[in-house]
Amino acid sequence: MTKTYPKASRPSLDDVSVGIEKGEFVFFIGPSGSGKSTIIKLLLREIQPTRGKVLVNGREVGSMRSWKIPQFRRSIGCVFQDFRLLPNRTAYENVAFALEVIGKSKAVARRVVPEVLELVGLGGKEHRYPHELSGGEQQRVAVARAFVNRPLILLADEPTGNLDPDTSIEIMRLLDRINRTGTTVVMVTHDSNIVNQMRRRVIEIDSGRIVRDQPRGVYG
């Protein structure tokens, strides 16, 4: 599969072919601009491949009709470096928002949201606003929001990029716990510490090509 951005001199991802099994935990590593984040965008169908196919759960995502995309995205959770929380909503409301906008009732939210906030370790802080929470806690809210729909896949784009090492480890424990429930986790990072500690499958990308793919790998 190849992705070339318009006006780019070389492809962002050049003839990349990779398969990820259900329930796996995969790190994509590589220097900035190597094409790691392009993979996340392709999996979310924010962009389409120039050539080749993106298959998620047996469905071709690249050529998916645009009106089917929302339904498809409900099967994917996503966490980012910058958390992307709504500043004027509490932790509870941020997570509940993700349910409400896909048509779940308030009753469902009342049942599910406290449960998932408890799971990410935010029990008792439901009614704090993002600015009243630490960076690690904010990222936990983001993970809770990504996970509240029980997605098949959790995408994490440098989720520890804004966090200190100790907090990063906590977030990784959380992602690991989520992975153990059967959720496939795909994480893009250049945090060598974390990769080395987790000892999971590592796919290294450089200049749009896969240069390494090893199970239980370490960072370069």
Add this chain to the structure above:
Amino acid sequence: MRARYVLTEVFLGLWRNVTMTIAMIITMAVSLTMVGASLLMFWQVQDMKEWYYDKIEVSIYLKKDVTDEQRTAIEAAIKEDPLVEHYEYETSEQAYENFKQMFRDAPDMVSAVKPEYMPESFRISLKNPEQYQLAYDRYKDYPGISEIRDQRALVDKIFSILGGMQTVALAIAIGQGVAALLLVVNTIQVAAYSKRREVAVMKLVGASNWFIQAPFVLEAVFAGVIGALIAFGALAAAKAFLLDSGSLEALTDILLTVPWSRVFTTLPFLLGIAAAVNAVTGWVTLRFYVRV
């Protein structure tokens, strides 16, 4: 619950940007008032054409020194004429009586005119008043005719004035309409910008497109509906306070009164136009400008 969410978002959105909302509603109201006014004028002209064309006649005035043969020849021709619905002959005395009747409020004028001044004439109703030119061409060369006059020329002047007013109203409607639509585009852009975080999260978690877009489009539609109601109010007020009992009351003598039923008929038109145009504008803005 989803409906309530969407409605809450609509009103929050309008309130958050309330100055723009008011500007949008005012321009729309002015534009739609003009649309309504030209609609009313259009209907009115249609009606008046029917009403007047039914009554107007072609008058063939005869010369003072017309001979009996000439008069008989003309009358025979009119009788045979397939263009003519019916005709009447009016003597000088009858013409004088009519004149006295018409100007009974101005005795000076009546006393200045003597019966013999009034020309005798044939009053012809045409089957189709638009065929005046044909009738004119047919009779103009008969001896003994001094003048052929078509009353339609007179009422057509009124119609062309009304038509001009209608054009002006439409021009204002279009100008204001364009301004209103640009305000809609701007309002939606501002609204989308102020909600960009929410929209990003909604797209991320897979909220459906209509669910993301509906509040923005409905904001525009809602403003349009309010604008249409204000425009309707303005038209009703114009009828009640200008035409029925105000400075333009005199106009209704020539123009036929505008019935209330007709004023009410404009309401669905205005609502429909406002809602449809704003919905399309809102949707196009989201689709091609904002990419929500």
